[in-house]
Amino acid sequence: MCGIVGLFDTRGQRDIDAALVRHMNDTQRHRGPDESGIHCEPGLAFGHRRLSVIDISLGQQPLANEDGSVLVCYNGEIYNFQQLRTELLEHGHRFRTRSDTEVIVHAWEQWGEACVEHFRGMFAFGLWDRNRRCLFIARDRLGVKPMFYTMRPDGMFAFGSELKSLLALPGLSRAMAPQAIEDYFAYGYIPEPRTIFQSVEKLPPGYRLTQQMFEPLAQPQRYWDVSFQQNTRLGxxxxxxxxxxxxxxxxxxxxxxxxxxxxxxxxxxxxxxxxxxxxxxxxxxxxxxxxxxxxxxxxxxxxxxxxxxxxxxxxxxxxxxxxxxxxxxxxxxxxxxxxxxxxxxxxxxxxxxxxxxxxxxxxxxxxxxxxxGYRRYRYAVAEERLRRLMPAVARRPLFGVLGKLYPKADWAPRIFRARSTFESLARDLVDGYFHGVSLMSDSMREQLFTPSFRASLQGYRAADVLRAHASTAKLDDPLSLIQYLDIxxxxxxxxxxxxxxxxxxxxxxxxxxxxxxxxxxxxxxxxxxxxxxxxxxxxxxxxxxxxxxxxxxxYRRKQGFAVPLAAWFRGPLRERVCQALTGNGLLSTGIFRSDYLHQLAAQHLSGRRDFSAPIWTLLMFDAFLRKELGNAYAK
CATH class of the missing domain: 3.40.50.620 (HUPs)
Incomplete structure (x- = not known):
């Protein structure tokens, strides 16, 4: 496995600072400690950190075709590369290595953008075609390997395996995206294509992007999706x-x-x-x-x-x-x-x-x-059966009122949390599923965020992420739909x-x-x-x-990789929780309401409520800000 970086001048063929490329590349040394490769030419630079796994002696990158007009830097594994190599040899291509990397170069020559449709594996790569004067980046179908990219104001397009490689770019805007913050406090991560920064995006799984020279930022194009069309003939x-x-x-x-x-x-x-x-x-x-x-x-x-x-x-x-x-x-x-x-x-x-x-x-x-395999699938399907027994015009007000009146029981197993179930039943399937997977509910986030931050969202809700995918899927079966949303x-x-x-x-x-x-x-x-x-x-x-x-x-009960957050926060991490939630750091951002942070800390530390998931989410946001802002944080 590897780490990759690239810079492409969309406005011409300006020289690119090799020291900058080397610095970007070295931020990802952990991804590939075995070797480092840099290629620079007017208007283009690639960097590669290599973890040697296949063709250790000859698989160095960046790697070019015979005349050097096509160049690739790549992170991943193409598992069917040997079959593709045979097929490409029959088409007249010549190979000088046994690596899967070289297959990408010749597959591009043979099939162009459609090359990714021939690959069976996990991958993210950048490819430069000098004759076509274009940069091509792609990510595998399910998103096993990451790809971040940005277009600089000066027309320099940059990509990398990790966000830290792009943060090495001088002057890159660190302005946080309000929608990404809303997403994070709902899901516990930031879904594609957003990152925490407005200036950087993730290339979504199953997408490719072709950036031509002298053209504005290209839009990613989807090349793969999963279809839940049932095979009813299979026993x-x-x-x-x-x-x-x-x-x-x-x-x-x-x-x-x-x-x-x-x-x-x-x-x-x-x-x-x-x-x-x-x-x-x-x-x-x-x-x-x-x-x-x-x-x-x-x-x-x-x-x-x-x-x-x-x-x-x-x-x-x-x-x-x-x-x-x-x-x-x-x-x-x-x-x-x-x-x-x-x-x-x-x-x-x-x-x-x-x-x-x-x-x-x-x-x-x-x-x-x-x-x-997730238990939440069972709950979501059962709730949808109940929804379909009652018209929405009657269901929403009835279960909405029950959800407000029923006491909160977040300490109990899901099956006994009637309030959460009532709140889900008052919604449709997508909103109900969103309510079930959210680390902090809509009402909690409304109390968490300041009025000024909520205004900056301009009506955006984290559930919009699921709604957008659901509209693409167009699936009637509830289980298939929520599987699609998770994928x-x-x-x-x-x-x-x-x-x-x-x-x-x-x-x-x-x-x-x-x-x-x-x-x-x-x-x-x-x-x-x-x-x-x-x-x-x-x-x-x-x-x-x-x-x-x-x-x-x-057939034993699914357990998962759990850690005892609730006990940590009332024990060895008590002081850190108090410092993060009642100190000046988070408040200095203008995002959070002081009274609600104090309430979360007090109710959890006293044992009255279990707010371990929201508190962990806040602690990790606090840790991110400490890393990002350094000594300036909370001063």
Whole structure:
């Protein structure tokens, strides 16, 4: 895996400062510590940090075609590169390396912008075609690899793998986008295409952008989307067999490497399935890595150990103190913009452990989105059934009033939180799902933000993100719709961002067989009752893996990478919570109301309410500001 940067002069062929490109490139050294490559010519510069995985001796970048007219810098893996190489050779192209990088160059020559439609893998790359005088950037279909870009006022287009590489540009505006702040305090991350800064955007998953010289900033163009058109002819037994075959193929493709390779093994269904199928196609024992928690309430390591014993893996376990909160400021520097998924802490640690043993790992990411594994899917579908029993004209006022009158019970499991359910039932499916996934509800954000900040939003609501995707999907089935929404938002914005930054911080490459786009496309065509049945998610996946994994692995309650935030904030982090929520830092931004910050702190610290998720979101925003503003913060 790698880090890339690029500068392209859209107004001509001005010289580009090589020292600046080198500085931008070096901000991402952690992504590729093995080698550094820089290419500069009038009007263009590429930088590349390399983590050597395939064709270690000859795969250096930036890499050009035979006459140097096409140049690429690339982050990712094209798993079908060997087949594409054969096809391109038949078309008359000549290769001088065995790397997947060179396939991109010749695929562009052969198919132009459509080259990305031939790639099966994870990727983000920039490509310069001197003859066509254009820069082409693209990102993989599901957003496994990141891509940030900006157009400077002077006509200089810049891109990079991480936001920090663009922040190295002199004079880049650091003005925060109000809509991004609204999004962050709803979702806990900032969905594509926004970043926290108005001046920088993310290229969305499944999009490409062609920037011509002497033209204004081009608009990204979508080249892929997932369709939930159901295949009603497929029987369940046939689907189970095909699922195993497709996942086995996706695993096999991801075992190509010239460096030590292993797998994450949490003991959950997805990672266990990946390890089981890896063991079936590996000639040597699989290396597996797990995190154990000192607090047994959060520890899944016995389940991981059971799978490791079953498949005879070389199993490595590291016990992490549950009070591993010292990473707060490290994470703020790692993610570059506010990011509030607290499972980033154990994810960082398991990547740290894995890198001590291997360079590449396979993960189980993506299974929940494709096969309906999240509990919230069950709740959302059940709520939609209730909505459809009553006309909206009667439902909205009735459940709206009940939601206001019913006492708050955010300490209880979702099934017992009638107030939250009533509030969801008063909305339509998209708004109700948004209400269910929000870290801070509409009413909480309204109380959190100052009137002047709310005015700057000009009526924008974070739910508009989901509404925009829903209007594109045009799906009637509730389960399919919320799966689609998660694939477009939560998967790239939260899950894949978390894994990319945590793994790249340790120069570790993570490959996700369950995110193979052909598998995702096939899973989307399965009837919803194959996925969610009788309140049980991943029905078809668990049935397919019955011969490979024990019952207690497949059907135990989903646990996840949780950390004890509520206890931290009333214990070792109490002083930091008080300092952040009642000090001058957050208030100095003009975004937050002092009385509400004090209320959140007082009610949580006294034990009257559990505001751990909103407080963590505020702490990470505070940590971002400390990193971004430095000594000027709160002075």
């Amino acid at each position: 369940e037994d046939e689907a189970r067999q095909e699922l195993v075959e497709r996942l086995s193929d996706a695993v096999r493709m991801r075992l190509i490497a010239e460096v030590p390779l292993g797998a994450f093994l949490s003991g959950g269904v997805d990672s266990s399935a990946v390890v089981a199928l890896m063991a079936g196609v590996s000639s040597t024992p699989v290396n597996t890595c797990s995190i154990a928690f000192a607090d047994k309430a959060y520890d899944e390591s016995p389940y991981a150990a059971e799978v490791a014993r079953q498949y005879g893996t070389r199993h490595y376990v590291q016990t992490v103190d549950t009070d591993d909160y010292a990473l707060i400021d490290t994470l703020a520097a790692l993610y570059d913009e506010p990011y509030a998924d607290s499972s980033a802490i154990p994810t960082y640690r398991v990547c740290q452990l894995a890198r001590q043993r291997v360079t590449v790992v396979l993960s189980g990411d993506g299974g929940d989105e494709s096969f309906a 477009k938002t939560y998967l790239p914005g939260d899950i894949l961002t978390k894994v990319d930054r945590a793994s790249m911080a340790h120069a570790l490459e993570v490959r996700s067989p369950l995110l193979d786009h052909e598998l995702v496309e096939w899973a989307a065509t399965l009837p919803p009752h194959f996925k969610l049945r009788g309140g049980e998610g991943k029905h078809i996946f668990k049935r397919a893996m019955t011969g490979h994994l024990p019952h207690n692995i497949l």
